[in-house]
Amino acid sequence: MSTYSLAEVYAARKRRDSWWTVYFVDPVACRAALVVANHTRITPNALTVTSLVLGLLAAGCFAMDELAAGAAMFYLSFMIDCVDGKIARLKGTGTPFGLWLDYVGDRVRVVFCAAGLAYGQYALTGEARWIVLGAGVAVLDLFRYVNAPQMKRVRETIKEARAQAAERATAAGLVPAPRGAGRRRSFGRRLNRYLARRRVRTHLISGIEFHAAVFVVAPLVGAAALVPVSAVAGVLLLGNEIFLVYRMWLFTRRHTVSAPQESREHVLV
Template sequence: MDIPPLAEVRRRTEKKRDAWWTVLLVDPVATPLVRWTAKWTRVTPNQITWAALVLGLGAAACFAQGGWLWLVAGAIVYHCSFILDCMDGKLARLTGNGSEFGAWLDYVFDRIRVLVCAIALMGGQYHRTGDVSYIWLALAVVFLDMLRYIDALQIYKVRQGMRTKLQQAAAEVAEVTQAPAPRVAAAARITAEAKDEALEAGEEETAAGPRAEEPAAPALGVVTQQSFVRRFTRYNRIRDFLIAHRIRTHLVSGIEFQMAVFIIAPLVGAIMGVTIVAGIGLVLFELAIIYKLMLSTRDFERAMDSYRRTIAEATPEPVTVSASVDG
């Protein structure tokens, strides 16, 4: 196949919004490598996924040794593993060779890599120091990684459900009121930020897809982020700045947490301190996402109530005819 110039490869393969670690430290390396791989090799996305896992296991083997030089080596190998992990999806998008099985494989291997590296890193430190706190830290890392992705999946399902119900209600309003359907449908869309939040970061492809660019119609006032924006007036300004640089507003997501634990902590030789700080940051951002979801569901219920009232007012009452019989 003809491989387009690098600028076109970036447009096709890089996500519109991604983790800041990926945007700043991975994409500048991964995207050119993807172009080179597609042009000069027959390597498939699944093969890259397997290679990422092998490097992840290599990083774990380094972490298990416990010494600082081994930790540095493990951090470097882990980062290379993550670059490959980002390349498989990009290569699939560029060549069209992606598959549902490949997406599943990528997800499962990511979780295996985190599990094995957490056990190896903290186990190595426990063996070196005898401090049982590292065992609990390993459990905390695995738990937080699991919690992050389970929570993200459920939030995505909830938002998808709200979006579907709003679209159906908008279509019914358009039918009974003869309002222009496109305008009503636009009003029913959950904003782009809400969709991206579902699996913040596109850390998983489950949340990928075209995002709604149109603003909600102010006449109907159906925007499920209204309550959040009213409470945090500077949010949109910060969000727009980050979006302009392709960075998600979820600044401490699963990716940043992993990079802090498996790259920054080993490099600076502060495994416990960095891991605890990263864990607290992840939990705080998860709570913020949950809080925003709670406000969104309230806006959703108000929007649905508005639709129901509109439909009830536009639907004519059935006429009751009473018949009398003369005796």
């Protein structure tokens, strides 16, 4: 069995990740991955299944109103979910089936935890708002993970079309227009570079932070925090998704305006 160093595990981390993962999960997950890689033969798929089982246990804890235990189980489930990716990249043992299993396992975990949280509080209080809370969390999560691959597909389709247009323009002897290298860098670009050096994505709240807020932070604070924390996290997540869709719309609009003209100025810039 090969011996890996902590530096090699660090190198197997994602190039950029959510701030919750970078600061609150990876410090634990990297050391857990080091132990798994050096002292076991556990496969990434086995870790994914373990993560799913822990997620279902978290849902059971939420259903029994054991909020702190549920939060701990959910955190452990997500941490193991981070370990499986690191092991796959470290050992080169990732598979297409593993990607599918990881994706579906995440969705199952969130839906069951949302249902468990809603059931546990509804059983105690009989208030319908908990059913609304559980349904809202599940719908927002599913929307996020249905929307993301579709946006990626749209961008890839447009980039492919632009590459083909650029090839045709090059064949016709057109020269790419200058990009204005002397433009002053915006604050947004400087911030993006700063975060990139720390492996942090620019999104304030993505699906991961949403899950952490609903299933870790709020339960640890207590039942009184479940609705307000989930509501704020949900609004922020929805706002982030709307912003991403808006950026995609601008991207597609620029393409659809320029593509029919096939001009030197627009096709190549």
